[in-house]
Amino acid sequence: MIKVLTIIGARPQIIKAAAISRAIRNHFADKIKEVIVHTGQHYDDNMSKVFFDELGVPKDDYNLGAGSGNHGRQTGQMIEGIEKIILQEKPQCIILYGDTNSTLAGAIATSKLHLPIVHIEAGLRSFNKNMPEEINRICCDHLSTLLFSPTKTGVNNLAKEGFKLDNKPAYTIDNPKVYHCGDVMYDNSLYFSEAAKKKSKIVEQLGLSGKKFILVTVHRDVNTDQSARLNALFEAFQEISSAENINFVIPLHPRTSKVLDEHLNPDLLKSIRGNSLIKIIPPAGFFDIIQLESNCSLVMTDSGGVQKEAYFFHKPVIILRSETEWVELVEQGCAILADTDKQQIKDAYSFLMNKSRTYGIKYPAIFGDGKAAEFICKEVFEQFST
Numbered sequence: 452m453i454k455v456l457t458i459i460g461a462r463p464q465i466i467k468a469a470a471i472s473r474a475i476r477n478h479f480a481d482k483i484k485e486v487i488v489h490t491g492q493h494y495d496d497n498m499s500k501v502f503f504d505e506l507g508v509p510k511d512d513y514n515l516g517a518g519s520g521n522h523g524r525q526t527g528q529m530i531e532g533i534e535k536i537i538l539q540e541k542p543q544c545i546i547l548y549g550d551t552n553s554t555l556a557g558a559i560a561t562s563k564l565h566l567p568i569v570h571i572e573a574g575l576r577s578f579n580k581n582m583p584e585e586i587n588r589i590c591c592d593h594l595s596t597l598l599f600s601p602t603k604t605g606v607n608n609l610a611k612e613g614f615k616l617d618n619k620p621a622y623t624i625d626n627p628k629v630y631h632c633g634d635v636m637y638d639n640s641l642y643f644s645e646a647a648k649k650k651s652k653i654v655e656q657l658g659l660s661g662k663k664f665i666l667v668t669v670h671r672d673v674n675t676d677q678s679a680r681l682n683a684l685f686e687a688f689q690e691i692s693s694a695e696n697i698n699f700v701i702p703l704h705p706r707t708s709k710v711l712d713e714h715l716n717p718d719l720l721k722s723i724r725g726n727s728l729i730k731i732i733p734p735a736g737f738f739d740i741i742q743l744e745s746n747c748s749l750v751m752t753d754s755g756g757v758q759k760e761a762y763f764f765h766k767p768v769i770i771l772r773s774e775t776e777w778v779e780l781v782e783q784g785c786a787i788l789a790d791t792d793k794q795q796i797k798d799a800y801s802f803l804m805n806k807s808r809t810y811g812i813k814y815p816a817i818f819g820d821g822k823a824a825e826f827i828c829k830e831v832f833e834q835f836s837t
């Protein structure tokens with residue numbers, strides 16, 4: 452039996468961790484014991500608890516209560532807490548997900564204690580170091596021992612940064628192993644889509660049964676913190692909904708809700724609030740969001756996870772950023788990068804809603820076979836059980 456310490460903190464990490472916890476429970480219960488540390492980066496029930504409840508993530512063994520704040524305070528408090536827990540629990544390895552401040556804190560605390568890091572979602576790059584996530588993921592990858600990349604692009608990015616793809620065991624921080632393994636988020640979307648159909652009533656509750664609607668999520672700091680960009684986005688939503696008579700559903704991240712009044716032009720805010728076609732709702736649970744993703748006509752998002760889930764459910768997506776880590780989506784023609792340029796968003800909308808143009812879009816299985824988590828658990832056990 453090996454002991455692994457899983458560190459999660461932000462919404463997408465709780466979701467990703469569900470796939471690994473499920474694989475441990477179903478296939479490795481006699482081989483892997485998982486201890487879960489929640490940094491407390493996300494803390495509202497609809498940003499954290501709902502995912503434990505719906506996705507069957509075991510209750511966290513520790514919660515560091517780091518909460519919100521500037522990067523230094525938030526990350527520093529997490530490092531201190533994680534270090535204490537690692538010293539107490541003495542796990543064989545630490546599992547980190549993605550690219551948040553919780554990931555960075557876990558990477559720093561773990562590597563200084565000379566324990567191996569397993570990085571799930573390794574190798575993704577935006578090549579934009581103004582993103583806090585780009586800094587977090589580069590640091591984490593370069594401190595990791597086992598790097599699990601969901602895409603071939605991720606593996607190639609690591610190779611270009613000097614990672615050797617033919618290293619042999621025993622793997623260490625200086626002799627790391629890079630795997631191409633598929634995406635644990637795809638595992639989850641396959642696994643939970645039937646349950647979501649049965650349990651979620653969100654489409655009916657919003658009065659959208661049989662109606663066309665666009666699903667929107669916005670939370671990237673570059674979009675929420677720059678008033679001009681946030682205004683351009685909401686102007687685009689308002690103008691498209693009015694011109695096309697189409698509904699918008701916007702489950703709003705708390706970061707974005709908190710700045711709407713301050714950053715949006717008051718007239719625009721008034722028109723949005725008075726527009727019955729635009730439904731701004733609280734952050735959705737997982738069953739609700741995947742029902743929205745699978746029933747909508749198109750997705751507009753700056754989220755990494757929502758972009759991919761749009762692909763999993765064969766929906767076109769307008770990416771509200773200037774670049775993406777998931778370049779395959781753009782290459783396949785299912786996604787268009789429109790940034791926050793109102794005209795580009797409108798043009799992308801017309802293009803992607805034109806069925807005769809998009810009919811031929813293919814959604815090949817570039818995110819694995821739905822069993823990425825099992826593969827990861829098998830490798831983690833094999834590498835650390837001796």
Ligand code: UD1
Pocket residue numbers: 461462463492493494495498519520550551552553583584670672704705706707709
């Ligand atoms: C974080 C990650 C981002 C990820 C996102 C997923 C970093 C640097 N960023 O961004 O990569 O895409 O999570 O959702 O780690 N807030 C609440 N309640 C909560 C959580 C947050 O009200 O439960 C509000 C607070 O005002 C907080 C703000 O949201 O200041 C931002 O939260 P934070 O965790 O710092 O970053 P995110 O924008 O959520």
Ligand code: UDP
Pocket residue numbers: 462463466668670702703733734735736737740741753754755756757760
């Ligand atoms: N998500 C959710 N409810 C929402 C918005 C997103 O459950 O209202 C899920 C989404 O389905 C995906 C994950 O959260 O699985 C993506 O997280 P987020 O957009 O917060 O961050 P990112 O992926 O950009 O880091």
